Amino acid sequence: xxxxxxxxxxxxxxxxxxxxxxxxxxxxxxxxxxxxxxxxxxxxxxxxxxxxxxxxxxxxxxxxxxxxxxxxxxxxxxxxxxxxxxxxxxxxxxxxxxxxxxxxxxxxxxxxxxxxxxxxxxxxxxxxxxxxxxxxxxxxxxxxxxxxxxxxxxxxxxxxxxxxxxxxxxxxxxxxxxxxxxxxxxxxxxxxxxxxxxxxxxxxxxxxxxxxxxxxxxxxxxxxxxxxxxxxxxxxxxxxxxxxxxxxxxxxxxxxxxxx
Numbered sequence: 130x131x132x133x134x135x136x137x138x139x140x141x142x143x144x145x146x147x148x149x150x151x152x153x154x155x156x157x158x159x160x161x162x163x164x165x166x167x168x169x170x171x172x173x174x175x176x177x178x179x180x181x182x183x184x185x186x187x188x189x190x191x192x193x194x195x196x197x198x199x200x201x202x203x204x205x206x207x208x209x210x211x212x213x214x215x216x217x218x219x220x221x222x223x224x225x226x227x228x229x230x231x232x233x234x235x236x237x238x239x240x241x242x243x244x245x246x247x248x249x250x251x252x253x254x255x256x257x258x259x260x261x262x263x264x265x266x267x268x269x270x271x272x273x274x275x276x277x278x279x280x281x282x283x284x285x286x287x288x289x290x291x292x293x294x295x296x297x298x299x300x301x302x303x304x305x306x307x308x309x310x311x312x313x314x315x316x317x318x319x320x321x322x323x324x325x326x327x328x329x330x331x332x333x334x335x336x337x338x339x340x341x342x343x344x345x346x347x348x349x350x351x352x353x354x355x356x357x358x359x360x361x362x363x364x365x366x367x368x369x370x371x372x373x374x375x376x377x378x379x380x381x382x383x384x385x386x387x388x389x
Contacts, residue, residue: 133179136324144321147312148180155295157266157307160190164266164307165259167251168198168222170211170330172322173270177310181268182218195262196222199254201229201247203333210330225258244340259304267299271308274315277364278346286342290376292368314361 132141152158166181168174181194196215200208208224215222229250237246259267271293280292295311298304310318322329353360373381 133325136321148309151309151311162192162266163264164194164268165264166196166268167255168196172318172329176318177270196220197258199225199251205333207330225254227254256304267304267306269308272310272313272315281346
């Protein structure tokens, strides 16, 4: 698949190069991999699939793509549309039907995050689907802005220096999570999806888009960008330029630090 119709070729090339760079920098995909691609129906996961399909056709290695959508049980979730979008990529959608709605309503503790609980359940369902379908990788659509916002959220509200990894092995050790969009800006994803005329699908969660803390991080970054245009690139670069000697984690400084 070449550049989708109506998408600016320069933008598409930039997106493709960003994914290629991530694959190369972090060793995300190797010959023979079978990749479960989590498809929520949103802009990020749909564009991720499109880019991975193109990379697959261009790559000097062979790997398989297995799209999976988790149906959490929210009324009105349109899996038929997602299936059609996936079919246009020459693939067949696997739907993991769950009772997450009932579990959330029964188990969510007062004051706990609805979104976080739902996300954990979906991740578990994707792990299960990946194992059942014989996949060794799980590709998720987190982009550059997700990494940066998560870094700030953890610093501001939890007190830890942590974001996400481009490649990480799950606790059981049999599935590796990859995030090929780590270098891709959210605004570029939005532009590409709009230009391609791709309809996105909401999960129909009753609290969708209610992550107020993340929205505050987005607003803060927009304000800072007016004075520091490269702030997002700088923050992302900081995640790959750790200086343990200049931090306060006692586990990293048991032997003491040298003067610098």
